[in-house]
Amino acid sequence: MENGKYRWVNDLSLILLIICFWGCSSSEEKKDTDTISKEEKLLLENGDIIYRHGNGIFSGYFVSTSQKEQLYSHAGIISIKGDSIYVIHSEASEFTGIGGVRKETLQTFLKDISTWGVYRLDTTMVVRDSVALVASNYLNKNISFDFDFNSLNDDKIYCTELIALSINKAASRQLIEAKGKLGSKTYFAVDDTYMIPQMKKIISHHSENKQSN
Template sequence: MQIRLIAILFLLFFASYEAKKFMEKREKDLTTESLKETLELKNGDIILRKEDNALSDFFASLDGAGFSHIGIVANSKDGFVVFHLEVDENSDEMKVSNIKDFVNFSKKIAIYRYKNNINEDSLSKLLNEFLENRPKFDFEFSLENDTLYCTEFINDIYFKLFDENLYTYLYEFNEQSGISINSIIQNTNLEKRYELEF
């Protein structure tokens, strides 16, 4: 009888311990950091972000998209990375960031996927060419020069892949036409995979 009681107590303790471990793991799986690290991605996916700062707020409100930055996802030997054009304190050239760094300070992210199959070899070749040339960020936001801004960069890649613009209209700002995030995500060939707010 005592052995039976000890066995029952041991089983209850073990079950309680395992349940607690499961709950802690579940809570860890639902943290912002783990969600940002475990996105379901595919080569050629378009990733968008919105950060919590005045500059991000400004760009997110320009054309009503609610996002301020855009990049393209590619698989590398170290996992998925994002190719994007952004200015920071270190450089104004194209950047390749791991997913965690790209979304680290984001308050909102989204993934869009092109509905047609992307030739991964062509995409890889294009991205490698960009990597070799390291285009500079276009501070003028002009479509008429040899520098690029983030949406122009994404459009350029898709134009080279499919021989058509990804943007659906040109956004007018300061008497200048440009490619906005909203003009890209309105493309009916893009499917929103998901959007997350933190």
């Protein structure tokens, strides 16, 4: 009788554990996919540029350096492999200062983000594929993050510089120019990279209460 009782308790505990695990997993999955819908994912193409207003310490500052539209603080390049969607971007840790060109899933890039948008270079698919390819080449070279924000070379690269370099090299012309001010430096501000005639908006999500990178 006692053995039967303990077995029933163990079986009940196992059932509760499975229910809890399923519930937690479902909630986490929902949280990861809430930011972008399935319909919006279908709109994405290789080489698209994705922007976000981050929640970090310096996001508000980088937003303020844009001269025309102060909306986003960070950007990356969409890279699609089969059914998987990734974002290639240059980022450094606010705490360790370590970072560089990296690739992560779209869900990770947009985690806890409420203000974001996707823009597309108005050109052929061949050129847009080349944008993603240039970014991938920088990724494969393990290029470090450029804390000097030097726009004159690509030995190190900051986030919007990756966008500008990838687009300019793919298009074989200077579509994006550095006009933003970072102290005494002229650098590629976020709005420099998308507020050009050759870029068109594909998706836009704006939050009334923007938080700061």
